Each structure stands twice: as structure tokens, then as C-alpha cells.
Amino acid sequence: MLAHKDVFCEKPVGFDMDEILGTYEVIKQASSLVQVGFNRRYDKSFARIIELRDQDAIGDPQILKITSRDPEPPSHDYVAVSGGIFMDMTIHDFDMARFITGQEVESVYATGGIMIDPGIAQYDDLDTAITTLNFVNGMIGVIDNSRQATYGYDQRIELFGSKGMAHAGNVRESTTALATKAGTVDDNPLFFFLQRYIDAYKTEIESFLDSVRNREATKCTYEDGIKAIRIAEAAKQSYQEKKPVEVKNIYGD
Numbered sequence: 312m313l314a315h316k317d318v319f320c321e322k323p324v325g326f327d328m329d330e331i332l333g334t335y336e337v338i339k340q341a342s343s344l345v346q347v348g349f350n351r352r353y354d355k356s357f358a359r360i361i362e363l364r365d366q367d368a369i370g371d372p373q374i375l376k377i378t379s380r381d382p383e384p385p386s387h388d389y390v391a392v393s394g395g396i397f398m399d400m401t402i403h404d405f406d407m408a409r410f411i412t413g414q415e416v417e418s419v420y421a422t423g424g425i426m427i428d429p430g431i432a433q434y435d436d437l438d439t440a441i442t443t444l445n446f447v448n449g450m451i452g453v454i455d456n457s458r459q460a461t462y463g464y465d466q467r468i469e470l471f472g473s474k475g476m477a478h479a480g481n482v483r484e485s486t487t488a489l490a491t492k493a494g495t496v497d498d499n500p501l502f503f504f505l506q507r508y509i510d511a512y513k514t515e516i517e518s519f520l521d522s523v524r525n526r527e528a529t530k531c532t533y534e535d536g537i538k539a540i541r542i543a544e545a546a547k548q549s550y551q552e553k554k555p556v557e558v559k560n561i562y563g564d
Contacts, residue, residue, distance in 0.1 A: 317344040317523050319516075323402055323543070324536040326394055331537060332562065338533055346519045346529035347536035349406040351466075353514040356479035360411055360470050363477045370474030375412055375444070375452035377404045378467040380460035382502055384428045384438055396437045396456065397421070397543040397550075404442075404454045405542040406535060411470055414446040415538070420555040421546040427459045442546050445555075463500035464507050482507055537561050 325331040338345055363369055393399035423440030425431055431438050444452035469478045481500035489496045501507045522529045541559050549556040
């Protein structure tokens with residue numbers, strides 16, 4: 312029996328693709344609204360890049376660069392159940408790659424290693440990775456991830472095009488800089504995601520509630536959640552096989 316409930320779901324939407332696709336069919340039957348918790352879509356600085364893209368301010372997009380680095384590695388208890396760096400961490404960046412460009416990812420090539428915490432090796436995981444993206448429209452992208460940036464939560468996105476470039480930088484403790492004869496010093500970035508994205512989390516929930524009230528499609532659908540997982544799957548396979556891998560569609564074809 313279908314409950315016909317509207318659902319807000321954290322990412323990833325699952326780890327077993329058969330279960331994910333089964334849920335997808337149920338959602339379609341129920342006509343329920345589902346929003347996936349990719350909170351970075353609701354960050355005002357990243358949203359501004361999309362506004363500039365849509366205004367043709369940067370021209371034809373050609374290169375996307377995403378930097379996403381945590382301030383410290385997770386506990387081993389977390390790593391053991393996280394699904395791995397591509398499914399747990401980079402999946403946010405895979406979603407942003409689609410969101411910022413408005414394009415689907417055709418194939419990926421991923422490389423990485425263990426450069427921070429040797430203990431992660433026992434979980435067949437990485438703590439450092441770079442993923443190259445090829446989009447269906449011919450543009451290219453690169454995502455660099457690290458589980459430890461000693462200076463804070465490093466979150467930057469750049470979209471480069473034929474007319475110019477849009478760049479969203481880090482959010483810092485303050486905009487104050489100290490300038491002396493010895494040099495100029497800025498504050499470090501905010502320490503972690505709860506600080507960096509607090510406004511985005513609020514906007515995300517408000518957006519979901521607006522969709523429910525107005526019976527309108529959510530801005531981050533279950534389909535978006537599946538597509539991000541498909542890119543993560545391709546990245547993991549690429550790293551393991553040391554070659555580019557095509558990204559499957561929602562149903563795995």
C-alpha cells in the first residue's frame with residue numbers, strides 16, 4: 312500500500328542500485344515529491360555562477376574546476392560504512408558538476424591515493440582523489456578532493472568560458488585582512504560544512520516546503536540523486552581499472 316508521502320532524503324539515496332531503482336518506480340507510482348539533500352545547490356555564491364552562465368556573461372562554458380577538501384579525515388568507524396570517497400564525499404561535487412554546467416557527464420577518469428591516513432587502506436578507500444569529467448557537450452571538468460586541508464574547509468568552484476570566468480571562493484571567518492610590511496594575511500576558511508553551508512541548509516528546507524505547498528517539482532529530484540550515484544560508480548570503476556569509464560544512465564544502460 313502506497314502512503315503517498317512527500318520525502319526529503321539525504322544523499323546518497325542508497326547503496327544498492329536494485330533497491331534504488333525499485334524505490335524510484337514506487338515514487339513514480341505514488342506521484343510523491345522527493346528532494347535529495349545536495350545542499351550545495353542552495354549556496355548563494357554557487358547559484359550566482361549559474362545566473363551568470365544563463366545570462367551568457369561567461370559565454371560558452373569550456374572548463375569546470377571544483378575544489379572540495381575537508382579540514383580533517385573522518386573516523387575509521389565512519390569510513391567503514393561511508394561507501395567510499397567517491398560515494399560519500401565527491402558525490403556532492405558530481406552533483407554540482409551537473410548543476411553548475413547544466414550538462415550531463417559522459418565519462419570520467421579518476422585517480423587517487425592514500426596520502427593522509429594509512430589506516431584507510433583497510434577499507435579499500437582513498438583520502439585523496441582527482442576526477443576528470445567529460446561532458447556530453449564537449450566541455451571538460453576536474454574535481455580535486457582531499458580529506459585533510461589543514462587551513463579549513465576548502466570549497467571553490469570556477470566555470471570558465473569563451474567570454475570570461477565565474478569563480479566562487481571560500482567563505483572566511485571574516486573579510487578582514489591584516490597588511491603589514493611582512494605581507495598580507497587573511498582569515499582561514501570556515502572550519503567545516505555546518506558553518507560553511509548553514510544558510511544553504513535553511514534555503515534547502517524552505518525550497519522543499521515550497522515544493523510541497525505548491526505541488527511543484529523539487530529542485531533536486533530523486534533522478535538527480537541517481538545520476539550522481541552513477542557518476543560515483545563510474546569514478547570508482549575508473550580508479551580500480553585505471554582507465555576512463557562511461558557513465559551509465561539511470562537504468563544502467
